[in-house]
Amino acid sequence: MDGAKMRVSHLTAFYGSKPAISDINLEFPERQVTAIIGPSGCGKSTLIRCLNRLHETAARTKVEGEVFLDGEDIYALDPVRVRRRIGMVFQKPNPFVTMSIYDNVSAALRFNGRPSHEELDRSVVRSLQQAALWEEVKERVDAPATSLSGGQQQRLCIARALAANPEVLLMDEPCSALDPIATSKIEQLIGQLKNDYTVIIVTHNMQQAARVADYTAFLYLGQLIEFGPTEDLFERPKEKLTESYITGRFG
């Protein structure tokens, strides 16, 4: 495995007094796609939400352990600054409904600084191109974000995350609300994004993990069961639990 962009060490996260994940140790290699799989309720969303300190923004939550980004513990840094380096795409497309396509994509730059018009234009075009949405919306970037289809909205959210120039892109089941065509577009996109970004994707769809991920982590009941190159995990699982999950015996 080449250098790790992010490293999770003894990470335990609580909802109330109940741990949703406990004692997770994991490394996310740079410029690779890492998938987190597991049955519903296994803690995969909780894990990914700890990676940009989003978990702690909900009421009655607690995080223990460390998460390193380039060797620095993000829990010792300002969370707002951490989140500018780590972008996130959510399960359901969540564009800002009051804003146009252009304003959605440029939101991070506009709210976090004082960019010039040229900077904004460049960033919006680049991000929409990266998210493979530019060709579909270039004639109407001032249209409301809600005028887009669900799949387009999700790519808009990807563009919005990329426009902030993150180093890591977190994706929490980004295709679960999309149809197969939109899903395959996003999957292709993930393949391209890893040239520039470290991508971490949560998915309950094992085929999707097999298609897009270089590495895969299998979570079960809040524990990390197995982690390794995707091929190994799916073809030569070391753990019995992993084997029964990927062969569809539970979950």
Place this chain on the structure above:
Amino acid sequence: MKFDRLARRKLLSHTITVLAGLTVVAVLYPLVDLVYTAFVHGGTVLFQWTFLTSRNPTPCSAVSCQTVGIGNSIEGTVAIVGLAALISIPIGVMAAIFASEYRTRGLGRAVSFTADVLTGVPSIIMGAFIYGYLVIVNPNLVVTALSGSLALAAIMIPIVARTTEEALRVVPNATREAAIALGISKWKMTMRIVFISALPGVVTGVLLAVMRAAGEAAPLLILTGGSTLWFSGYDRPASALPYLIYQYALSSSTNWQQVAWGATLFLLIAILIVNVLSRYMIQRLSSKMSGGA
């Protein structure tokens, strides 16, 4: 047998429909009657331009009996309610933002609970409270437009806070998370994303509070008092429509009674117009936000 059951069902259905229709009539009748009566008695005086532009008349005397206007009362209402709005809207909105967006702290819950309780406090109590307060601070301020504004503001704050909080709560959490994940600071997210999304609801709440205050007579009864003069500053008594209606409607002078009817009709129409306009505005605002669809 089968037919019987069907007939019974139909009969029941019709009965319920008729009963439901009767309740609609029961709800609508007072409103229709109110508007009708106000039109009948106030229509003739209201639809003269001078009625809106001239001062309250003196009571009828042996020599003359003039029906002049409510201009000074409209002016007074605008001044008193305007200042009340200036005081209450920022406070109410800020309190609501605190209660909704900083709810994890116990104080946030205390704010919404307080607003709930205050909404139910009778307006005359608010008036008495301001009265008692001003008597201690500066008795000269008791019978002034300022005291009326303060009492109306006290009535408006919980209404604005409650409706704004509701509007903020309706904004989906996914919107907040999207902003947080972009590294947007909490304050900017709250004001420029969440608050903007909630704006139609906030506007409704503010207008609701303004209309409630504009029709409020009780606190003005013990504070501002009335006046037949033009508005001359917040340190003086001033006229206001609801108070004028209360005072003039009970008078034995026929011209005052007429003025009271005209003022009633004016207040009704004004509230109706604000209501319709605001609904139209909100509809446009929210359809613009959701893509004109």
